[in-house]
Amino acid sequence: MGYKQCNGDHTIFYRHLQDRVTILAVYVDDIIITGDDTEEIALLKERLSKEFEIKDLGLLKYFLGIEVARSDKGIVLSQRKYVLDLLTEAGMLGCRVAPTPIEQNHKLCSESGKPVDKRRYQRLVGRLIYLCHTRPDITYAVSIVSRYMHDPRTEHWEATLRILRYLKGSPGKGLWFKAHGSTGVEGYCDADWASSLDDRRSTSGYCVFVGGNLVSWRSKKQAVVARSTAEAEYRAMALSLCEMIWIKRLLVELHLFKRAPMKLWCDSKAAINIANNPVQHDRTKHIEIDRFFIKEHIDMKSLELSYIKSGEQLADFLTKGLGSKEWNNICNKMGMIDIYRPS
Structure with a gap:
């Protein structure tokens, strides 16, 4: 039996049995059971019913305000x-x-x-x-x-x-999840330098995909003032890598991760050069921990840093306001659809 604590109220238990996985997610008194072992799921329900007063509501349709719609093309949340x-x-x-x-x-x-x-x-x-x-x-x-x-x-x-x-x-x-035949981890990171008018701190943004599906995203003001665009982008890169490592470890525990380097896309050539070229490290002592952290994963070949044009950067909408055309384009690439909108 494996165990993972997400936060104070949300707990995930998972069990491996002959390369099959059963997952039980608990949020206070609401429970989700999923996996690819139907016999184990039935046995788990039976054991829970003996210990607690529970009600089986069938296939997941509604959970904590989140609606779940299924079709042959995938799942929409x-x-x-x-x-x-x-x-x-x-x-x-x-x-x-x-x-x-x-x-x-x-x-x-x-x-x-x-x-x-x-x-x-x-x-x-x-x-x-x-x-x-x-x-x-x-x-x-x-x-x-x-x-x-x-x-x-x-x-x-x-x-x-x-x-x-x-x-x-x-x-x-909502978000559309569909099978792409892979479980590769891919991320996009961006930063808007000195965007806060109150304290001139930058805004970091990242989004992480697993198998082509968006699973994690964040927009956050950085904790310290960045002295250059490259520094702001580098801090956003380190924040993105932390999230990607967490997701990778979760996939490994669930036996779903295939041994392949994670890929991180950044639109700052300066930040990518700093990460790949140790000669420039003496100029970045103020972000020393981040540079060692990123360089370590590059050396282990668990991370590939790639450049992407600013116009194709998906994390753009997490760091700044955009025009309606760019906004709709990114939403479509994120896999966001409205199944209730008349076609």
């Missing part, structure tokens, strides 16, 4: 009901639709406007944070408005309402 309930609570069901969740080249800062109701703002942003579990397209916008939860202003509130207006146009949009 969405939070349509959650979005509609959120719009209803905020009185935004009849609002005008926004093409993107945040304005391109926005100038939000801590002094943007007059103070607003903090409690109402925090409740709305908190619900949007949970929605990010299936909506990577709003992750950057939510990360921006969540920075001001301690002292929200009118422009912050307007930016939050814009996210709702964007959701109104596609409440059923």
Whole structure:
């Protein structure tokens, strides 16, 4: 029996039996059982029913606000009901639709406007944070408005309402998972240098794919001020690598990882050169731990760093606001679809 603790409430147990895997995910009193061993799953259900009072709801359709739709083409995860309930609570069901969740080249800062109701703002942003579990397209916008939860202003509130207006146009949009015949780990990382107007810290963004399906993404302001674009990109690269290693270890434990190097795409040639060329390391003492960390995995041939043009960088939407054309293009490449939209 294997064991993995994800957080305080969410626990995953997994068991290997003759190269087969059974997974039991527990969140408080909600349980998901999955795997490729039907006999083991039936036995596990029987044992659980003897120890606890449980109810088998059949194939997974709804879990913690996440809706699961299946077809021969794959599985779609969405939070349509959650979005509609959120719009209803905020009185935004009849609002005008926004093409993107945040304005391109926005100038939000801590002094943007007059103070607003903090409690109402925090409740709305908190619900949007949970929605990010299936909506990577709003992750950057939510990360921006969540920075001001301690002292929200009118422009912050307007930016939050814009996210709702964007959701109104596609409440059923979700992630599409389909079989591509591989379980390779591939990541994209990006950084927007000195983007925060409050403290000039950069924003890191990454997204990780397993077998061509998006499984992890993040948009986060860096903990320290970067003195150059290359430094900001390098820190984003290290953050992405940490997530990819965690996913790789999980796949190894589940006997799903094939021995092949992970691939990380970056649009900064300077950051890639620093990672590959030890001669330049004396110029990067301020990011010494990150450079040793990345170089170690390159030397072990467990990581391949590759350059990608900025126009093809999928992590772009996790570090900055984009135009509607670029936004829709990236969402399509991320595997986001709306099965509820009329064809």
